[in-house]
Amino acid sequence: MIADLVVTFVFILFAMVMLLGLATLLTWVERKLSAMMADRIGANRCYVKIPLINVKLIALGLFHAMADGLKMMSKERFIPKDADKFLFLLAPWIVFAPVLLMFALIPFGGIIYPEKIFGSFFAGKAYLMQIAPLDGGALIILAISGICIIGVVLAGWASNNKYSLLGSIRAASQMISYEVALGLSLLPMVLTYGSLDLHTMIVAQQGSMLGGVLPAWGIFLSPLTAIIYLTAATAENKRIPFDIPEAESEIIAGFFTEYSGMRMALFMFAEFAEIVIISCVFVVFFLGGYNLPYWDFAGSFPRLAIVLWPTIFFIKVFIVSCFQILVRWSLPRFRYDQLLTFGWKFLLPLAMVNITVVTLFLWLVQKHQ
Amino acid sequence: MKRKEYWNQKEMSYWEKLYYLEIARGLWVTFSVFIKNLYKWCTGKKGALTVYYPEERRSDYASNFRGKHKLTILENGRPKCIACKMCENICPSKSIKIVAGKSPDEKDSYSLKIPLSFDLDYASCIFCGHCVEICPKDAIIMTNDVSELPTYAREKLLYSLSDLLESKKDA
Numbered sequence: 167m168i169a170d171l172v173v174t175f176v177f178i179l180f181a182m183v184m185l186l187g188l189a190t191l192l193t194w195v196e197r198k199l200s201a202m203m204a205d206r207i208g209a210n211r212c213y214v215k216i217p218l219i220n221v222k223l224i225a226l227g228l229f230h231a232m233a234d235g236l237k238m239m240s241k242e243r244f245i246p247k248d249a250d251k252f253l254f255l256l257a258p259w260i261v262f263a264p265v266l267l268m269f270a271l272i273p274f275g276g277i278i279y280p281e282k283i284f285g286s287f288f289a290g291k292a293y294l295m296q297i298a299p300l301d302g303g304a305l306i307i308l309a310i311s312g313i314c315i316i317g318v319v320l321a322g323w324a325s326n327n328k329y330s331l332l333g334s335i336r337a338a339s340q341m342i343s344y345e346v347a348l349g350l351s352l353l354p355m356v357l358t359y360g361s362l363d364l365h366t367m368i369v370a371q372q373g374s375m376l377g378g379v380l381p382a383w384g385i386f387l388s389p390l391t392a393i394i395y396l397t398a399a400t401a402e403n404k405r406i407p408f409d410i411p412e413a414e415s416e417i418i419a420g421f422f423t424e425y426s427g428m429r430m431a432l433f434m435f436a437e438f439a440e441i442v443i444i445s446c447v448f449v450v451f452f453l454g455g456y457n458l459p460y461w462d463f464a465g466s467f468p469r470l471a472i473v474l475w476p477t478i479f480f481i482k483v484f485i486v487s488c489f490q491i492l493v494r495w496s497l498p499r500f501r502y503d504q505l506l507t508f509g510w511k512f513l514l515p516l517a518m519v520n521i522t523v524v525t526l527f528l529w530l531v532q533k534h535q
Numbered sequence: 536m537k538r539k540e541y542w543n544q545k546e547m548s549y550w551e552k553l554y555y556l557e558i559a560r561g562l563w564v565t566f567s568v569f570i571k572n573l574y575k576w577c578t579g580k581k582g583a584l585t586v587y588y589p590e591e592r593r594s595d596y597a598s599n600f601r602g603k604h605k606l607t608i609l610e611n612g613r614p615k616c617i618a619c620k621m622c623e624n625i626c627p628s629k630s631i632k633i634v635a636g637k638s639p640d641e642k643d644s645y646s647l648k649i650p651l652s653f654d655l656d657y658a659s660c661i662f663c664g665h666c667v668e669i670c671p672k673d674a675i676i677m678t679n680d681v682s683e684l685p686t687y688a689r690e691k692l693l694y695s696l697s698d699l700l701e702s703k704k705d706a
């Protein structure tokens with residue numbers, strides 16, 4: 167019992183550190199990557215002066231995340247006079263909490279036997295490196311991600327500001343539209359792996375296909391599904407090219423116009439944390455989770471696996487996050503009507519066709535066996 | 536054919552309407568720029584087209600760029616300025632303050648008046664160049680030098696006579 171608690175606590179700690187750390191790192195990565203894509207230098211002003219020797223430690227601008235935090239904390243915590251105080255204060259947390267919750271369902275490692283390393287305290291126990299190993303993981307992830315919409319709409323409504331309201335109306339229509347496509351985009355993979363459990367999916371992606379040329383990853387099994395998922399997820403996250411709910415040039419900051427200081431930071435941070443979550447789900451569904459292709463290192467180094475699994479998972483997540491940043495800095499924003507046309511008239515039919523094709527294919531394969 | 540919505544609306548081909556291919560093309564552009572800059576950064580070359588101002592400065596300021604002022608001097612080291620206060624009067628932002636005084640040399644052939652102090656406040660100067668235009672003696676000129684103008688304190692932007700005076704070896 168106590169052993170279970172200890173292990174779960176360690177997992178939660180790791181998840182928090184990885185999620186929040188990576189989200190903080192991404193604020194820097196976003197600045198630096200965008201600068202390099204645009205022939206600029208990027209964040210480089212912030213430094214820490216080492217005492218006595220007068221050396222300025224710039225570290226490629228890595229301290230900017232720290233400076234951001236300090237600045238946000240020292241800002242005035244402003245609440246508009248006619249705002250609905252309770253909802254106004256509640257909204258950022260409704261946006262932020264589900265993002266953290268989702269990570270509980272992501273498996274970042276296989277089954278470990280802590281007894282082998284830490285001795286008899288964990289005698290005879292095996293743990294899956296996942297905070298909440300639930301059978302319907304894929305469904306619950308979709309369900310939790312739907313909660314964010316409520317927070318966004320509340321934020322816009324409670325701040326009693328026209329721009330906020332416009333932003334939240336846009337957010338509501340956009341996020342609900344793309345929610346449909348998001349759910350439908352994960353369905354083919356659920357059919358392919360024959361399970362809603364995320365860990366089973368990762369196990370199903372071990373091995374290779376086409377005579378050992380390609381790893382049997384979801385992205386190679388069904389590339390279209392991966393593309394649809396990434397599109398719908400970016401729209402869910404309200405990032406460019408789908409950022410009309412917070413379009414700076416049109417409606418100031420959209421639904422969080424009236425927020426300042428740490429509350430605004432919560433919205434921003436939720437966005438970056440959601441990048442990480444989207445990448446996590448993408449890695450689990452399409453990139454074989456915490457495994458390496460071609461090489462089953464857990465078999466050869468069972469003790470090292472406890473470190474290698476999370477590391478590999480982390481690296482994969484980081485790469486997918488960088489890809490999302492690349493998309494964000496390459497594309498222009500959709501117009502409102504284009505956005506809905508794209509969602510309902512293109513993405514949704516495409517997802518439907520995709521499901522049909524995948525289902526037919528699976529049916530044929532099963533009939534042949 | 537459908538009527539165009541605006542005069543130069545582009546006809547999109549079938550492939551362009553698929554959208555994803557065009558996005559891939561756009562991503563490739565930014566990604567290749569990124570890789571190019573990353574390679575330059577790894578090999579120690581400078582990829583960015585921007586400069587690290589103010590530590591680093593572009594060398595191609597125009598020769599007639601209106602930067603910091605300079606008070607020119609005569610051969611004997613005396614400032615050419617005769618403290619006529621024309622520049623002080625014309626300055627639209629009232630950045631110049633001059634205190635005039637008598638020349639120590641009673642029979643100065645150039646001018647009997649000299650500026651005892653000449654303060655120029657770059658915090659309010661708009662670099663219009665009117666002071667240079669109006670000066671009857673060409674005593675004040677503008678250079679294309681902008682160094683030390685970005686600072687953390689307003690006080691550092693208040694330049695006195697000695698800061699503005701051209702040093703003898705420049706002349």
Ligand code: SF4
Binds near residue numbers: 660
């Ligand atoms: S440049 Fe213009 S504003 Fe500046 S000191 Fe001369 S007259 Fe005044």
Ligand code: SF4
Binds near residue numbers: 615
């Ligand atoms: S106008 Fe020329 S001579 Fe007259 S006070 Fe100004 S700098 Fe001196």
